[in-house]
Amino acid sequence: xxxxxxxxxxxxxxxxxxxxxxxxxxxxxxxxxxxxxxxxxxxxxxxxxxxxxxxxxxxxxxxxxxxxxxxxxxxxxxxxxxxxxxxxxxxxxxxxxxxxxxxxxxxxxxxxxxxxxxxxxxxxxxxxxxxxxxxxxxxxxxxxxxxxxxxxxxxxxxxxxxxxxxxxxxxxxxxxxxxxxxxxxxxxxxxxxxxxxxxxxxxxxxxxxxxxxxxxxxxxxxxxxxxxxxxxxxxxxxxxxxxxxxxxxxxxxxxxxxxxxxxxxxxxxxxxxxxxxxxxxxxxxxxxxxxxxxxxxxxxxxxxxxxxxxxxxxxxxxxxxxxxxxxxxxxxxxxxxxxxxxxxxxxxxxxxxxxxxxxx
Numbered sequence: 359x360x361x362x363x364x365x366x367x368x369x370x371x372x373x374x375x376x377x378x379x380x381x382x383x384x385x386x387x388x389x390x391x392x393x394x395x396x397x398x399x400x401x402x403x404x405x406x407x408x409x410x411x412x413x414x415x416x417x418x419x420x421x422x423x424x425x426x427x428x429x430x431x432x433x434x435x436x437x438x439x440x441x442x443x444x445x446x447x448x449x450x451x452x453x454x455x456x457x458x459x460x461x462x463x464x465x466x467x468x469x470x471x472x473x474x475x476x477x478x479x480x481x482x483x484x485x486x487x488x489x490x491x492x493x494x495x496x497x498x499x500x501x502x503x504x505x506x507x508x509x510x511x512x513x514x515x516x517x518x519x520x521x522x523x524x525x526x527x528x529x530x531x532x533x534x535x536x537x538x539x540x541x542x543x544x545x546x547x548x549x550x551x552x553x554x555x556x557x558x559x560x561x562x563x564x565x566x567x568x569x570x571x572x573x574x575x576x577x578x579x580x581x582x583x584x585x586x587x588x589x590x591x592x593x594x595x596x597x598x599x600x601x602x603x604x605x606x607x608x609x610x611x612x613x614x615x616x617x618x619x620x621x622x623x624x625x626x627x628x629x630x631x632x633x634x635x636x637x638x639x640x641x642x643x644x645x646x647x648x649x650x651x652x653x654x655x656x657x658x659x660x661x662x663x664x665x666x667x668x669x670x671x672x673x674x675x676x677x678x679x680x681x682x683x684x685x686x687x688x689x690x691x692x693x694x695x696x697x698x699x700x701x702x703x704x705x706x707x708x709x710x711x712x713x714x715x716x717x718x
Contacts, residue, residue, distance in 0.1 A: 361427060362434045362696075363457075364689030365418065367450030368442025368470045369515075370406045372413035375685035376425035376432075380693030381479050381497035385424035386679075386686040389413040399555050400545060407445030414453050421685070429461055434701070436692030439467035440712030441516070447708035455704055464701035466692040470683075471517060471714050472529075474652040475510050476690035477676040496650065496674050509646040511637045513661075514653030515541030515556075518592045518633075520640050521714060523650075526694045529714040532640055533590025536579075540629055540655045543594040547601050551621050561622045562658055568623030575600045575628040580635055590640055597628055626660055634664045642670050649673040657681035 359378060366373040370391040376384040391401075391409050422428065437454035440447060451467070458465035478496045499505040510521040510529075518535040538546070541558060548557030553564055578593035579585075601621065609616055633655075641649055649669055655661065657678045665673040680687060 360433045360693065361425075361431055362436050362466075362689045362692050363418070363421065363432050364436040364468075364685040364692060365414070365450045365454050366438045366470075366473070366683055366685040366688045367410045367414065367446045368438045368440070369446055369683060370401045370409075371683040372410050372417050372449075373683060373685035374414075374418045374421035375689050376421055376427055377480075377686055377689030377693065380690050381481050383480055383686050384427065385421045386684060387417050387420045387424060388682075388684055389417050396555050399549060401443070403443045403445055406443060407449055410446055410449035414449055418453070418457075432461070432463060434692065434696060435461075435463050435465040436468055436688050436695075437465065438470045438473065438688055439702075439706060440709035441470055442708075442710060444708055444710045447710065451706075451708050459704060464696070465704065466695045467702040467706045468688045468691045468695065469712055469714055470688075471512055471519070471712075472691045472695075473687040474512055474514065475521075475523070475650060475687075476694070477652050477680040477684075477687035478650050478674040479690045480676070480680060480686055496648075499648065504647060507644065507646045508648055508650055509637065509641050509644065510650045510652065511633065512653050513540050513633060513651065513655040515539060515545065515655075517653065518594075518655075519714075520590045520636060522640075522644060522646070527698045531714060533588070533592065533636070535592040535594065536588075537593055537595035538598060540592070540594060540633065541653070543598050543629065544655070546598050547622075547625050550598075550602055550605055551616055551618050553618070553622070558655060558658060561626055562660070564619050564622035565626045565660070566619075566623075568617075568619030568621070570623040570627035572617070572620040573604055573624035575604075575624055577628055577632050577635070580632060590636060592632060592636065594629065594632075597625065597632075601625055626658070630658070630660050630664050633661060634668050638669050646671060651675045652681070654682050 372389040375386040435458045508523040512519045518539040520532040522530045545557035548560045553560035579588050
């Protein structure tokens with residue numbers, strides 16, 4: 359049995375978890391800062407890093423207590439090294455390094471995006487009742503030799519990427535957003551139509567009572583006959599601008615009422631159409647066995663429903679609580695990193711712009 363204590367502080371959640379054998383969640387503690395940043399309409403980096411300093415020790419202690427383990431039971435430490443906010447990353451990395459040094463434990467610096475991917479490897483154990491759309495988990499499929507090649511759609515506030523995964527630690531990026539990530543677009547459109555922060559849940563809730571066909575918003579880079587190099591890339595800036603123009607047309611003077619539900623539903627449908635169309639095209643062209651959808655936007659109900667009915671191969675989607683930032687996914691990724699690449703050592707630094715790279 360291998361137990362890893364994982365720490366995640368890439369943005370505005372302070373999280374720690376204990377993961378057993380790379381897939382079993384023994385504990386998963388998250389201290390959210392949403393209420394702190396709501397007044398700013400987004401994450402305020404300096405405030406986020408200071409709050410991590412306050413929260414990190416209690417969160418780590420709670421993770422150990424919930425897992426019913428002590429320091430002597432652990433075999434390794436894991437921590438997010440990037441991408442993310444530099445100040446936030448430093449709190450987690452320095453804390454994890456201090457623990458690793460003091461306890462004589464190996465440490466693994468984990469790519470945050472790789473963590474999101476491995477959220478699909480996690481099982482709840484006896485403590486958590488997941489609501490994942492599709493089972494079995496990728497851990498079960500992997501054990502049976504049926505997981506790879508795997509197409510990954512990472513869709514979050516800062517990232518929208520398509521990645522082909524041919525094995526553990528083997529990644530090739532097929533395409534990415536050229537401007538706004540899908541999650542950024544949700545946040546910006548939410549502000550445009552008068553909804554709160556975070557934008558994803560607010561737009562989803564408003565869209566439930568709206569007409570998704572009322573406004574014909576553009577689907578960026580879906581017609582690329584003259585630009586084949588963009589067949590797997592994304593663009594949501596034009597969609598955001600189209601919503602802005604529609605708002606100004608409907609309410610040129612400002613201060614009036616907008617058809618918020620219809621705007622939200624039409625915008626959400628456009629985003630989902632693009633994500634599903636690009637993913638389906640890549641899956642068919644590459645002959646993958648399965649699709650993995652992960653990241654904060656993977657919690658969107660419309661996207662989850664479309665993934666069930668409009669993709670050519672089965673899709674794995676984490677339960678809602680594992681879509682947003684958490685440390686359990688970092689522990690799962692670290693387990694496989696230890697097996698394939700070994701420990702990181704204590705000399706690694708944070709890398710705010712870290713990307714997934716193809717590994718030999």
